[in-house]
Amino acid sequence: MIVSTTALLDFLLETRKHSETLCKPLQIEDYVVQPIEDVSPPKWHLGHTTWFFEDFILKKHKPGYKEYNSQFSFVFNSYYESMGARVVRTDRGNLSRPTVNEIYDYRNYVTAQLKDWLSDEKNLTPEIESLVEIGIHHEKQHQELLLTDIKYILGNNPLLPTYSESFQENKPVSDSQKWIQLDAGIYEIGHEGPDFCYDNELSKHKVYLNPFEISNTLVTNAEYLEFIEAGGYEDALLWHSEGWAWVCANTIKAPQYWHTADGVSMHYTLGGYKPLNLKAPVTHISYYEAFAYAQWRGLRLPTEYEWEAAQEHFNWGERWEWTESAYLPYPGYTKAPGALGEYNGKFMVNQKTLRGGSVATSANHTRPTYRNFFHPHLRWQFTGIRLAK
Amino acid sequence: MIVSTTALLDFLLETRKHSETLCKPLQIEDYVVQPIEDVSPPKWHLGHTTWFFEDFILKKHKPGYKEYNSQFSFVFNSYYESMGARVVRTDRGNLSRPTVNEIYDYRNYVTAQLKDWLSDEKNLTPEIESLVEIGIHHEKQHQELLLTDIKYILGNNPLLPTYSESFQENKPVSDSQKWIQLDAGIYEIGHEGPDFCYDNELSKHKVYLNPFEISNTLVTNAEYLEFIEAGGYEDALLWHSEGWAWVCANTIKAPQYWHTADGVSMHYTLGGYKPLNLKAPVTHISYYEAFAYAQWRGLRLPTEYEWEAAQEHFNWGERWEWTESAYLPYPGYTKAPGALGEYNGKFMVNQKTLRGGSVATSANHTRPTYRNFFHPHLRWQFTGIRLAK
Amino acid sequence: MIVSTTALLDFLLETRKHSETLCKPLQIEDYVVQPIEDVSPPKWHLGHTTWFFEDFILKKHKPGYKEYNSQFSFVFNSYYESMGARVVRTDRGNLSRPTVNEIYDYRNYVTAQLKDWLSDEKNLTPEIESLVEIGIHHEKQHQELLLTDIKYILGNNPLLPTYSESFQENKPVSDSQKWIQLDAGIYEIGHEGPDFCYDNELSKHKVYLNPFEISNTLVTNAEYLEFIEAGGYEDALLWHSEGWAWVCANTIKAPQYWHTADGVSMHYTLGGYKPLNLKAPVTHISYYEAFAYAQWRGLRLPTEYEWEAAQEHFNWGERWEWTESAYLPYPGYTKAPGALGEYNGKFMVNQKTLRGGSVATSANHTRPTYRNFFHPHLRWQFTGIRLAK
Amino acid sequence: MIVSTTALLDFLLETRKHSETLCKPLQIEDYVVQPIEDVSPPKWHLGHTTWFFEDFILKKHKPGYKEYNSQFSFVFNSYYESMGARVVRTDRGNLSRPTVNEIYDYRNYVTAQLKDWLSDEKNLTPEIESLVEIGIHHEKQHQELLLTDIKYILGNNPLLPTYSESFQENKPVSDSQKWIQLDAGIYEIGHEGPDFCYDNELSKHKVYLNPFEISNTLVTNAEYLEFIEAGGYEDALLWHSEGWAWVCANTIKAPQYWHTADGVSMHYTLGGYKPLNLKAPVTHISYYEAFAYAQWRGLRLPTEYEWEAAQEHFNWGERWEWTESAYLPYPGYTKAPGALGEYNGKFMVNQKTLRGGSVATSANHTRPTYRNFFHPHLRWQFTGIRLAK
Secondary structure, eight states: OOOOHHHHHHHHHHHHHHHHHHHTTOOGGGGTOOSSTTSOOHHHHHHHHHHHHIIIIIHHHSTTOOOSOTTHHHHHOOSOGGGOOOOOGGGGGGOOOSOHHHHHHHHHHHHHHHHHHHTSGGGOOHHHHHHHHHHHHHHHHHHHHHHHHHHHHHHTSTTOOOSOTTOOOOOOOOSOOOEEEEOSEEEEESOOSSSOOOGGGOOOEEEEEOOEEEESSOOBHHHHHHHHHTTGGGOGGGSOHHHHHHHHHHTOOSOTTEEEETTEEEEEETTEEEEOOTTSBOOSOOHHHHHHHHHHHTOBOOOHHHHHHHGGGSOOOSSEEEEEEEOOOOTTOOOOSSGGGGSSGGGOSSOEEEEEOOTTSOTTOOOTTOOEEEOTTOOSSOEEOOOBO | OOOOHHHHHHHHHHHHHHHHHHHTTOOGGGGTOOSSTTSOOHHHHHHHHHHHHIIIIIHHHSTTOOOSOTTHHHHHOOSOGGGOOOOOGGGGGGOOOSOHHHHHHHHHHHHHHHHHHHTSGGGOOHHHHHHHHHHHHHHHHHHHHHHHHHHHHHHTSTTOOOSOTTOOOOOOOOSOOOEEEEOSEEEEESOOSSSOOOGGGOOOEEEEEOOEEEESSOOBHHHHHHHHHTTGGGOGGGSOHHHHHHHHHHTOOSOTTEEEETTEEEEEETTEEEEOOTTSBOOSOOHHHHHHHHHHHTOBOOOHHHHHHHGGGSOOOSSEEEEEEEOOOOTTOOOOSSGGGGSSGGGOSSOEEEEEOOTTSOTTOOOTTOOEEEOTTOOSSOEEOOOBO | OOOOHHHHHHHHHHHHHHHHHHHTTOOGGGGTOOSSTTSOOHHHHHHHHHHHHIIIIIHHHSTTOOOSOTTHHHHHOOSOGGGOOOOOGGGGGGOOOSOHHHHHHHHHHHHHHHHHHHTSGGGOOHHHHHHHHHHHHHHHHHHHHHHHHHHHHHHTSTTOOOSOTTOOOOOOOOSOOOEEEEOSEEEEESOOSSSOOOGGGOOOEEEEEOOEEEESSOOBHHHHHHHHHTTGGGOGGGSOHHHHHHHHHTTOOSOTTEEEETTEEEEEETTEEEEOOTTSBOOSOOHHHHHHHHHHHTOBOOOHHHHHHHGGGSOOOSSEEEEEEEOOOOTTOOOOSSGGGGSSGGGOSSOEEEEEOOTTSOTTOOOTTOOEEEOTTOOSSOEEOOOBO | OOOOHHHHHHHHHHHHHHHHHHHTTOOGGGGTOOSSTTSOOHHHHHHHHHHHHIIIIIHHHSTTOOOSOTTHHHHHOOSOGGGOOOOOGGGGGGOOOSOHHHHHHHHHHHHHHHHHHHTSGGGOOHHHHHHHHHHHHHHHHHHHHHHHHHHHHHHTSTTOOOSOTTOOOOOOOOSOOOEEEEOSEEEEESOOSSSOOOGGGOOOEEEEEOOEEEESSOOBHHHHHHHHHTTGGGOGGGSOHHHHHHHHHHTOOSOTTEEEETTEEEEEETTEEEEOOTTSBOOSOOHHHHHHHHHHHTOBOOOHHHHHHHGGGSOOOSSEEEEEEEOOOOTTOOOOSSGGGGSSGGGOSSOEEEEEOOTTSOTTOOOTTOOEEEOTTOOSSOEEOOOBO
16 A cells, blocks of 8 residues: 555545546436346445445444444345345346435445545554555446446437447557567566555466467457358357357347447447447457357467466557456465455356456556456456457 | 216326326336336336327327327337337336436327317217227226335335325225125126226126125235234145245245234335234235135135125225136127227236225226236235135 | 946956056156156156055055055155155156056056955945045046157157057048037036036036037138138237247247148157148147137137037037136035045136047046146147137 | 277277166166256267267268168267257157167167278278277266266165165275475476377476475365364355355255265265265265365365376375366367367366366276366266365
């Protein structure tokens, strides 16, 4: 931890405010719905990030703190088995109360309590500092989910309403494609140093890599269209067995949010419903699709080690990049004790690691060692493809 | 049809207004959610009843009518296969748009167009009169669903918010229980005359009934508690095979909305969360429960014919009363041609008939020949039990 | 009960033997499988009908009876909640043991014990007589299920093996179609007299019928083909709402066991895989299909009362005939006490009544008052259509 | 490939014969059933391994070969998308035909055809040699599945029949537990040389390992009982999130095949139903259980690289040992072209690698580089736990 008290408090307040800014374009109704299990209602994100500060910091550490509403813990707990009963995840979209305004009141109360308490430097012990920091980063993660969940909510509505015309998610891939070569050898992987990181990035350790090449650019929509037009979605041999079952069961024929209207390819974006931007990096594809695309090109996805070893040599941050690596503990990984130990470790099975960051990732949130993870069939995040060989 | 033009228009406007009055106590968020498939979002009811008038009357019959929004037909069609594509029923709660305010604008537009057009007496042909009348009764049916769906939405929220303190749903059963005896013989069943009725009530026909007795009162919460305390929910032999499977799969132990808190029996009502009213008629029970209760008493439910033959001799209207009858066509029943033929006939399988009406039924909506119908496992309506032998 | 001791014993032994005769053409493997929940393995039928005699008669009434194998009760109980734990229905096809030979040994043991005991006239009290009689009729019901389940097992095997070339299930409809007219009035419905019947046929009671006409013949395959060719399976308006959902979910396009090979219509029969017999009565159709067919013809299905009132005027017994009636208790119906009370009454919800009998029905099993019942979507029985208007 | 023609043919005939020897103790009925999707009927294994030789070798390469039965390809194809239509996996247990005897006839025909053809040395080209060899190893894999599937079929039958009293699956762990230490450094992992291996073991490559310790013994039933008695199955924090959901949904409380009868711990084994052998290695546990057990001990599972690097220092072969590694392609892995390319690669997602071998593994089938793989929830294989730290 290297920031001063004032800096940490500013960072906290700015983060709290940013979540609210992201929701500005919404109608009350948009805050409420949960069209699929993975997509939480925006009001739930606003309440849950607040509950996190209240439950892990204020209730446990601030002397005389008065809980805002004892039932909110039940409503806004996400998955912490050790923190008591909670609304089952699939029911979040069934709750009309507390209302959006009541949740904003709750946010304001908790933010004010934090501000009041943390303004006094002597309260900012290393333990509290560390908890506040994890609370900030937790909220930043939910900021990205706010954007991807809002996209799902609006982008699956038959009226296809625009979120914000100024939101630019499709910067063209401007570099010409080249292969970056790395030699065989031992590389150091993982986080080291005083800056914040999650426990799953620790600790720095050696990995032996064979020689490999990795692309400096992401796969574009134009390139992905070639795969579709060549029958990629009809050729079982390009797919994992489970990927093929997923394609068939869901009649998948294109990335999520793609439409064909009168023969024209369109896609829904947070900036509105628009003709498909061919130069933009392909997005909203599952790992299964990323793998099948690479197979079809006679190439492959990089491992997360290759990605981290090579990442200084290319630009990243537009799309979460599927890697071939499964999300597993690094050597020496141990879970933190108690509820915060539930943050990462218990998800280390049946998921794939993604690296980089996306247009929806909050400022100062990602880094070269950051390990994101999703199940291989999921597509509602801003995912993308970088090839290796 | 016996009302004058003015009377019909007044009836229409009053009906349109009443739907909105029922929603007055709601927060915007309450309009949006669909916690189970059977419960539609209140905003959907407001839109769907409006679409009905627009699609069946204005678009087809009013010269030069300009459709409000061509996509609303897709959003607000309920089940009319012959009226085009529609949002699947389970997705109604995933739609944040159109917003509540946009739907009120749509309502106002359609109501104004109807008012404008129907004010001119010459437009009120018998066909239009009949369509307007069915539209009014259709909206009245949805008014009852509005109340039962709102009860489900609020009554399944962990905060148990009150809908309206003035809503009285539990009038005590004041009469002392007696058996009304009817002789064997031929009775006339079904609707006759110029007043409005649905096609499923037509036509008046003869039915032979054996001698029977029917109770003048509904079963009370106190009486139903005896069944629970005697182990009624644990004795398979009291239940239908499918009823028992339903009890086991859903761990049913009491009527819906009953709670036990610190040993005290409570129930959620539209008037708030309250101690169980022992003298009120039991409600929110499935047909399976009604049947098992009667078995346990050594009695039975009446058929719908017995109910109709005897109904002059008792008070009814507090609860929809499950009958032993399956919902089937009367002799000579024929479906109306086209989309309105989908109103009733296609539901005549696997459902039970209910007779009477409930505290949630709109004024002037029910009558002695009215045939309501639900699947035997459903409980979210204000259902109740009248015994026979 | 009107037969002598010897006659009853002969009837019993002949019935026991007939079940075994029906299984003669089977390979051991055919006795074991359960391709869908409704179809039980033939060896289960052989064991279950034996268990019925052992559990309801020998164990309870024969002094000193030694149970054959105490675990068989768990294996061969079907649905009697009051008779203890049992293998769940969907698991019957997972049990390779007891083997077929072990089950035949069990049958022989129980049959011999019955024969030994019942040969002594003084053991044949009225109670035992009545139990033996119900056991015989119970086994006859399972004989029909043996045939329909064998048909399902072989007819869904890709090799389409023949059961027995001598089995004739498709006698042509030879009479020319006529309408039989019945007058309005009170008819007596239900069983009366000393002969055996099930409790659901009791007691004889009066029903008022409106004037109606009923066909003297069953609908033929040729007539049903017209419905298919006219697009009957694509027109939602002909179907119940639940029927249409069933058609869509299962992509139903023809009766069960129909195939099209190189443009020729074929059907699988117990006598082998053959060209469709156009003059035979259509079979293996659900109630939904029977109803839709009648709608398309502008006609309807008879009620079970109409069927019974008119049945003397036409031939029946080739197909179980779907009626429009729901399977409900007759006036005055009461369940027998104890386990035998579970025989019929607990199925009286969500099922339709079928009347008549089929080519698979055992001799001396059906009668004019017999009430068969199945869920409306089921097709594996030899069902058929008789029209009314 | 290092064996002579005669040796290869002997190896083939001996392998073919062994599959049949394994089935000797079965009753015909045991060959037929499929109690869960993962467990195939023994007769299917016998047919499928035969089809593999017929379809990949005889039909393609033996001049003038006459196919035994053209429909068997549909019945016995397992998952080769490129080899045509096939019976869906869940339907294998619904097929009573072909009978067991017909399948033995099919086996004999194909074995004789192979013997006849391969006896002539000039037919044994390197391509054919390689195909025969993969066919042999394919059949050996199915021999292990025969045993584990038979165990499931008999061990889930309420009669708990013994497979073979001479089958010994529970050799006590006799060594005393010690920790084997390995230094950090680069290790060579994977197969090299002329002996047979699967494509997923290729090619030999360098891996950097941190210093680690690995146990010389497998976890015993006695040790696992301590975990159960300490409440391991009730403590959510020991489990992966998906593991905990699996425990709750299936009410898992012990390894598969464990029973408690009158307070005594018993387990079903292929040698019969017996008191739990406390000194034997624990078996039939899922990866989730292996992981939770290790967490509870404050230890972990080894990676597959650690296992391979250390395996010379301990005995293995009693149980398939869950590793922490996901089943992923080695560097440079490429799928074979055509149908054989479907053998391994398409399963490389969402599965865990297991190393070693089990009491059910056929002779000469496993090796230090062998990579077995299963989904993390599966337990019907002879799986076990070796700890690391």
